[in-house]
Structures are given as structure tokens and as C-alpha cells.
Amino acid sequence: MLQVMQIMSYWLLLLYFITFAVYSYDFFADKKFLHNAKRLFLFVTLLLHAIYLVERTIFLGHLPIVTQFEIFSLLAFAIGFTYFMLELLTDIRGTGAFILIFSFIFQTQATLFIKDDYLANTLLQNYPLGTHVITAILGFSAISIASAYALMYLLLYKNIKTNKFSTIFKRLPNLEILELLNFYAIIIGFVLLTIAIVIGFTWLPSAFPTFSYWDPKIIATLIVWLIYGVEIILKSRKNIIGQRFAKFSLYGFIFSILSLLFTSTILNSFHDFAN
Amino acid sequence: MDILGISINHKTASIALRETLHLSVDEIKEFIPILKENVFSEGFILSTCNRTEIFGIPKHDNVTYKSIQNCLLKFKHVEGLSSEHFLNYFSCSAVKHILEVASSIDSLIVGDGQIHGQVKDAFHLSNELDFSNTIFHKLYETSVRVGKRSISETLIGQGAVTVSFAAIKVLEKIFSSFESKSALVIGAGETGALATVHLKEKGIGKLSIANRTLSKAESLAKKVGGSVIDFNLLSNSLEEFDIIVSATSSDNYIIEYEEVKLMMKKRKGALACIMDIAVPRDVNPKVAKLDGMFYNDIDSLNVIVNENLQKRKREIPEVNKIIMEEMTTFFKWSNTLDVVPTIKDFRDFFEEIRLDEIGKIRHKVHDYEFEKVDNMTKRIIGRILHYPTKNLKRLSETGTDYETAKKYSDIVRELFNLDKRNNGKE
Known part of the structure; x- marks a missing residue:
């Protein structure tokens, strides 16, 4: 379980990077085929992140909100999710790269420094x-x-x-x-x-x-x-x-x-x- | 196909020359009967401020480019124009040119959508005057399709390519809605009037007009449903406006830096935009430094216009692909025009022989035997004619080689004496 969690964490980092890269590429290149595809990338990333958070909660026996790096991971998810909802509601698709970079930065911190074995209060x-x-x-x-x-x-x-x-x-x-x-x-x-x-x-x-x-x-x-x-x-x-x-x-x-x-x-x- | 045509346009003649040969709708109505009588069996005339195009199917072999040009010059009573001001087209090149015009890649402003309607109107007028027949009906359909496909399948019509429209594009990047905004247009000339039209189209909330000659401002305001501001008291009311468009012919600044500074102070930082589309400029460009004030002059707006024009030009190869596709379809169709009668005559010829021969045994055999022979001969003729018919159709439908298709058609007609039979000589 611990190993799966660690692998998922690195996958999350990669997915956030890819999503950010796709949103950035679409921002500069304005490719029609990416208009909807980029949203799919974000959806898959958020889905994996949600699974990761649930898995972490089950494994640790409490919500993953204890260390600052767990909080960073949650922040990455919350920013991505909020943006995803905003994009769905307003259909303004050109701003993703500017927002998802935060998710990527927070998740990078989380993936690199998060501890999976600690004793929580x-x-x-x-x-x-x-x-x-x-x-x-x-x-x-x-x-x-x-x-x-x-x-x-x-x-x-x-x-x-x-x-x-x-x-x-x-x-x-x-x-x-x-x-x-x-x-x-x-x-x-x-x-x-x-x-x-x-x-x-x-x-x-x-x-x-x-x-x-x-x-x-x-x-x-x-x-x-x-x-x-x-x-x-x-x-x-x-x-x-x-x-x-x-x-x-x-x-x-x-x-x-x-x-x-x-x-x-x-x-x-x-x-x-x-x- | 013998389509013949001439064109005088922005590439070949100055506006003064083009104006002398411009044909109004009434003139076209008068000119078409002359062409019908002496020059073309069918055709069409397109005349806009940038071009006059005359195309048709010649009535006889003596019709040349020169005779079309002379006919036009005579009709318009114009002298001194030489052939170098005209472009001449024949067959494939004529169709290609018509489609290029219809797609707007031949326009002065590439991608100008106005031409689509003008081409449609020209064909309609031709049809109305009974000057359009099978070939030009088909050419009309093809032209309309090319126009539509160019717009929907390429980016040829995208982006602002006029200064006024570019100004609107900039404004759209500042304000989310025009309905709650107020605009002041200074200058009631052609440019000012165009700006009011664009602003009105965008649903501007409040529109005011100021002009040195009050009556002109009042007239324009009445036309677009706006109010009038006293030109001499402009600086007193600047802060009321989110958008100011200035397009006067003044030699000096009519709005100074200090006036705009005061305006922005009164607006307490609320965004405002000045579009100075006058040459020389009406507003001191120093105002661009003020916080919350966006200032654009004609040069900065031309940056957008030129960029979009370049983008449109980059789409020309894509439009040319569409033109080639549609030309292929058109010529496939037109080639069959000559071959179809040959195939019909050819089959009729064999059918006549068959009927003649079985007619000779009609009363010598039983009905059931006659029926058998009748069916058998039908099958034989069908099998004999299958490949010649199929190959003639293929020749006419593949490629745009009209000459080859015609050659084969002529050979069949010659070998089987089809023309003489039709003329009742045999």
C-alpha cells in the first residue's frame, strides 16, 4: 500500500506537469483539437488525485491534513478542482495555464518532501x-x-x-x-x-x-x-x-x-x- | 469549355479608371441585352468598386477578349484605356478566376466577406435577365459553395482588417459589455460615422457625437440614435465617457494631456479608452502614460490590421485547395455535357438497328419466340455497349481534360455517323 501510494504520488506530479504543459501549449498555439482534450487531462489528473487522497486517508487512518506537504497536496487538488469547476461553469478556457501552475508547484513540493510514515496526534x-x-x-x-x-x-x-x-x-x-x-x-x-x-x-x-x-x-x-x-x-x-x-x-x-x-x-x- | 472573360480590377487599374468602367445595376440591365445580341449566349457581369468582371460563353468563334473590351468601352463611352488594364481569361483560367473572386482571395482586402453577396447578386441579376443557362447556373452553385467553404473551412475571414474594427477588438479586451458603457465620437466624417455604426452594432449603452459643424453632428446623431455634445465644451464632459473615438481633420490636438489627466482623476481610476484614428492625431499621445487610460492611434491599430491580413494571406493555399476541388467537380460535370448526348445517340443508333432487324421477323415467328429473340438481342446490345459507354463516361468524369473527352466523343460520332443521322441525312 505504501509503495502504491508513493508511485501514485510521482504519477500525480507527472500528470500535473502534463496537464499544465497541455494548457500552456494550447494557450500559445491555440490548437482546436486541444480545446476539449486538455480538459480531459485535467479530469484524469484530479480523479487520480482524489483516489490518492482517499487511499492515503485509509492508510493513515485520518485525513491527510497533518503535515504542510500533505496540505500542499490538498491545495494542489483544491486549486485544480476549483479551476475545473470554474472552466465548466464559465467556459472560459484560456486561463488554465496561469492557475494550474500553482497546482503543479504545490504538488511538486508535496511529492518530493511528503512523509508517508509518521505518528499523528x-x-x-x-x-x-x-x-x-x-x-x-x-x-x-x-x-x-x-x-x-x-x-x-x-x-x-x-x-x-x-x-x-x-x-x-x-x-x-x-x-x-x-x-x-x-x-x-x-x-x-x-x-x-x-x-x-x-x-x-x-x-x-x-x-x-x-x-x-x-x-x-x-x-x-x-x-x-x-x-x-x-x-x-x-x-x-x-x-x-x-x-x-x-x-x-x-x-x-x-x-x-x-x-x-x-x-x-x-x-x-x-x-x-x-x- | 469556351468560357471567355475579361476583368479590370485593383491589380490592373487605378480607382479612377475602375470608376469609369463601373457598371451600376441599371447599366448592367442595359448592357446584358447588348452582350446577348452580339457576344455571349450566356454569362454574368460583376461590378463593384474594386472590379468589373464580364464572363460568358461566346456566341461564335469571332468573339475575342478585344471584342468584349471594346463592347464595354463603347457602352461606357470611355476612350484611352488600353488592353494592359484588362486581364483576360479563357476556359479553365476563367472558371478559376471566377472562383478566386467568389472565395475573396482576389479581393483588395483578402477575405472580405462583402464579395460573397456581390457575386450572388451578379448571378441572380444574370438569371433574372435570362442571361444565365446550364453552365452559368452550375458555375453560380460552385461559386457560392466555394465562398461558403472558404469561410467555414479556413481562417480567411478571421480577424479585424479595418482600423475601426480593430479598435472594437481592443475595446472588447478591456470591457466585458458595451451595454453599460458610454462612448463619445468626435468627428462626424466618414470614419467617425463608421465608428458610430460599429459601436451601435456592439450595443453601446450611450452614444454621443461632437463635431465642429454642429449640423453634421446632429444629422449623424439622429441617424444612429445618439446625443450631441458641444464641440467647444468637450473637456467639461470627458469624464462621462468610457470610450472616446476621435476622427477629425484637425491639424492640432483637440484633447490635451492635462484635460485627460483631469478626466481620469474625476473617474477615480475607472478604465477609459481613447481611440485616436485621426491623421494627424487629435489627442496628445502622452495620455497613454496615465493609469487606467488606454490610448490607441492609427499606427497601433494598424499593427492588428496588418497581422490579421498576413494571417489571412497565409490561408490562401488552403482556399486554393478548395478551389481546385470544386473546379475538378465542375469540369467533371461540364465534360459530361458533351459526352452524354454522344452516349445517348450511340445507344439509340444500336437500338434502332436492333428494332429494325427484329421487326423483320415479327410476323414469321410465334409471339413467345419473338419475345425470346427480343430479350436476347437486348442483352447482346447491352453487352456490346457496356464498355464503350462506361469508358466514355470515365473519360469525361476523370480530370479536367476536356479536349481528350471531346476527342473520344467526336471519334464515336464520326465512326457511327451519329451527326449525319441526327441531321436526317441518312
């Missing part, structure tokens, strides 16, 4: 923790997608501004749509992070004797939550629009990724359940 096998972690992961997925739209916005903005009319100009949806998708993704991310934080504050103090409100992960997450909260208010009041809004989203995402990496690797936190 028994507290992790309960319902509130699962909800807390899954909402947090989905929230981070949403803000990752928002940042991808923000990046697309800035690239297209620059293209039109400089009269380049490159592939970016031809293949991306228009600026207003990208701004709207960015905003929606941020709202979804903010709501999910709010749920994760509320559950965390109500459940974690009673579950962990070492719980502290000054835990670096909690502070970092609160800052991320605040950044996006402020962004939503400013956007709703039309204080920031267009390029500034896109930059705000991108900076928020960069901060959230850096803080996640920093608090997971350098600082000590009671959130590291693998030990």
Missing part, C-alpha cells in the same frame, strides 16, 4: 479539525486562484497599454472579466478563511494545551485575513479598482505564501501535528 481524527483545515485549504486555494487572475489582469493590462497585442491579448478574457473573477475568488477565499479562523478559535484552545493566541501561524493567517478583508471593503467602496486592485491581490497572495512557508519551516508552532 490522536486529536487529528476528529470532525472540527477536519472542517478547520479543509476550509482553510479551500480558502488559500481561492486566494491562489484570485492571484492568478490578478496576474493575468496585469499582463493583459500591460499588453494593451503598450500596444503589444501578443498571445496574452488574443487568448485571455477581457480586463473587466478578469477583475470580476479576481474579486469573486477573493470573496470566496475570505469567507472560507473566516470559517476556518472561527472554528480554530473556538476549538483549538480546548483541544491543545499548548495553544497560544500569539502562535505565528495564527498571527500570519489573521494578517492574511485582514489584508483580504480590507481589499474587499476598498473594492466595494470603489476606492481601488483596475490595476491597483490586481496588485493588491497579488501582494496579498505573496504575503500569504511567504508567511505559510515561514511559519511552517522556520518558526515553531503547535500547528505542526506530525511531531
Whole structure:
């Protein structure tokens, strides 16, 4: 079982790479035959990833949400799945490469560094923790997608501004749509992070004797939550629009990724359940 | 096939010369009876701003390119035009040229869809005036098919190839919908009018027009259902517009950097776009530096136009493939036109002999015996004529070698005296 899981992990990495490559190739080459085929690649990748997560849950006896690399794998899945649903609902197919690159990066980290044999805290096998972690992961997925739209916005903005009319100009949806998708993704991310934080504050103090409100992960997450909260208010009041809004989203995402990496690797936190 | 034709178009003559030979619908209606009387048994005339094409089946051997040209020049009372301004076509090349025109690869703007309708109209007019018969009916069907296939099977009609349309394409990359947007068109000349039409077609929410001559602005506004803005007070209302199209003939800037800066300040960062399609430019290009402001002049829009034109030109080989396929089908069909009567006469000839011979024994044998002989002779004739018929059909249907098919048809007619029989000489 362990060996199968390891093989599947490498297969997942390969599939994410192929899917990302196919989406990128279609973005630049605009081949008709890839318009539907690329979606099939993504579907197969997500299906295998779902099987992998179920298998891992059965093997470990708890949800694979304990180490940061398990969370990275879940993030890769959540981003891919969210994008897949968005593509199905909106039929905007030109943005996949910009979003699936995140899935590929997260899954690369997960495949290379994930541990399959560790002792997990028994507290992790309960319902509130699962909800807390899954909402947090989905929230981070949403803000990752928002940042991808923000990046697309800035690239297209620059293209039109400089009269380049490159592939970016031809293949991306228009600026207003990208701004709207960015905003929606941020709202979804903010709501999910709010749920994760509320559950965390109500459940974690009673579950962990070492719980502290000054835990670096909690502070970092609160800052991320605040950044996006402020962004939503400013956007709703039309204080920031267009390029500034896109930059705000991108900076928020960069901060959230850096803080996640920093608090997971350098600082000590009671959130590291693998030990 | 004896299709003969002449063409004067953008490749051979200047617009001034083309204009002198342009035929209006009324003139075509007047000219076709003249052609019918002296030149062609059937044919068609296509006359647009970029070309005049006259094609037909000559009534007799004396009809030459020169006689068609002279006929046209005489009709239009034009002198001083030489043969070098005309392109001449015969047989295969004539059909190929008609199909190239119909596919729009011969147009001034390659892939210009307007030509499809113009070719259709020309054939319809010809039909209406009883100038179109079997061959030109078929040629009409083939031309329409080539036009449709070129559009659906290739990218010949893709992409914006006019500055106004390219401007719309840029706007579509900025705004998701035109319905909630407001546009100002400065200049009520031809370019300005075209811009209003494009914006209206895209469903612009609010359209305003400003022009130095107020009456012109009012007239255009009335035509497109827009409002009028006082040209002298333009800077006061710039911030109201998401899209500004400027196409005046002014020698100086009519919108300055400071005015646009103030406009963007009032818009609080909301995106806006200025399409400066005037030469010389109407808007200070420095405005492009302002955050949230997209500025395009005619040069930047021409980048899109030229790129799309190049793309369309790259599709020409694909369209040529379609033309070749359709030409093959057309000539297969046309070759059978000569062979089919030969096959019929040939079979009739044998049938007559058979009937003549069995008629001689009609009253000498019993009915059942006669029936047997009748069936037997039918089978014999059928078997004798099977290969000659099949081979004649094959010769006519394979390839576009009209001459070979005709040669075989003539040999059969000569060997079996088919023409003399038809003329009642034997």
C-alpha cells in the first residue's frame, strides 16, 4: 500500500506537469483539437488525485491534513478542482495555464518532501479539525486562484497599454472579466478563511494545551485575513479598482505564501501535528 | 469549355479608371441585352468598386477578349484605356478566376466577406435577365459553395482588417459589455460615422457625437440614435465617457494631456479608452502614460490590421485547395455535357438497328419466340455497349481534360455517323 501510494504520488506530479504543459501549449498555439482534450487531462489528473487522497486517508487512518506537504497536496487538488469547476461553469478556457501552475508547484513540493510514515496526534481524527483545515485549504486555494487572475489582469493590462497585442491579448478574457473573477475568488477565499479562523478559535484552545493566541501561524493567517478583508471593503467602496486592485491581490497572495512557508519551516508552532 | 472573360480590377487599374468602367445595376440591365445580341449566349457581369468582371460563353468563334473590351468601352463611352488594364481569361483560367473572386482571395482586402453577396447578386441579376443557362447556373452553385467553404473551412475571414474594427477588438479586451458603457465620437466624417455604426452594432449603452459643424453632428446623431455634445465644451464632459473615438481633420490636438489627466482623476481610476484614428492625431499621445487610460492611434491599430491580413494571406493555399476541388467537380460535370448526348445517340443508333432487324421477323415467328429473340438481342446490345459507354463516361468524369473527352466523343460520332443521322441525312 505504501509503495502504491508513493508511485501514485510521482504519477500525480507527472500528470500535473502534463496537464499544465497541455494548457500552456494550447494557450500559445491555440490548437482546436486541444480545446476539449486538455480538459480531459485535467479530469484524469484530479480523479487520480482524489483516489490518492482517499487511499492515503485509509492508510493513515485520518485525513491527510497533518503535515504542510500533505496540505500542499490538498491545495494542489483544491486549486485544480476549483479551476475545473470554474472552466465548466464559465467556459472560459484560456486561463488554465496561469492557475494550474500553482497546482503543479504545490504538488511538486508535496511529492518530493511528503512523509508517508509518521505518528499523528490522536486529536487529528476528529470532525472540527477536519472542517478547520479543509476550509482553510479551500480558502488559500481561492486566494491562489484570485492571484492568478490578478496576474493575468496585469499582463493583459500591460499588453494593451503598450500596444503589444501578443498571445496574452488574443487568448485571455477581457480586463473587466478578469477583475470580476479576481474579486469573486477573493470573496470566496475570505469567507472560507473566516470559517476556518472561527472554528480554530473556538476549538483549538480546548483541544491543545499548548495553544497560544500569539502562535505565528495564527498571527500570519489573521494578517492574511485582514489584508483580504480590507481589499474587499476598498473594492466595494470603489476606492481601488483596475490595476491597483490586481496588485493588491497579488501582494496579498505573496504575503500569504511567504508567511505559510515561514511559519511552517522556520518558526515553531503547535500547528505542526506530525511531531 | 469556351468560357471567355475579361476583368479590370485593383491589380490592373487605378480607382479612377475602375470608376469609369463601373457598371451600376441599371447599366448592367442595359448592357446584358447588348452582350446577348452580339457576344455571349450566356454569362454574368460583376461590378463593384474594386472590379468589373464580364464572363460568358461566346456566341461564335469571332468573339475575342478585344471584342468584349471594346463592347464595354463603347457602352461606357470611355476612350484611352488600353488592353494592359484588362486581364483576360479563357476556359479553365476563367472558371478559376471566377472562383478566386467568389472565395475573396482576389479581393483588395483578402477575405472580405462583402464579395460573397456581390457575386450572388451578379448571378441572380444574370438569371433574372435570362442571361444565365446550364453552365452559368452550375458555375453560380460552385461559386457560392466555394465562398461558403472558404469561410467555414479556413481562417480567411478571421480577424479585424479595418482600423475601426480593430479598435472594437481592443475595446472588447478591456470591457466585458458595451451595454453599460458610454462612448463619445468626435468627428462626424466618414470614419467617425463608421465608428458610430460599429459601436451601435456592439450595443453601446450611450452614444454621443461632437463635431465642429454642429449640423453634421446632429444629422449623424439622429441617424444612429445618439446625443450631441458641444464641440467647444468637450473637456467639461470627458469624464462621462468610457470610450472616446476621435476622427477629425484637425491639424492640432483637440484633447490635451492635462484635460485627460483631469478626466481620469474625476473617474477615480475607472478604465477609459481613447481611440485616436485621426491623421494627424487629435489627442496628445502622452495620455497613454496615465493609469487606467488606454490610448490607441492609427499606427497601433494598424499593427492588428496588418497581422490579421498576413494571417489571412497565409490561408490562401488552403482556399486554393478548395478551389481546385470544386473546379475538378465542375469540369467533371461540364465534360459530361458533351459526352452524354454522344452516349445517348450511340445507344439509340444500336437500338434502332436492333428494332429494325427484329421487326423483320415479327410476323414469321410465334409471339413467345419473338419475345425470346427480343430479350436476347437486348442483352447482346447491352453487352456490346457496356464498355464503350462506361469508358466514355470515365473519360469525361476523370480530370479536367476536356479536349481528350471531346476527342473520344467526336471519334464515336464520326465512326457511327451519329451527326449525319441526327441531321436526317441518312
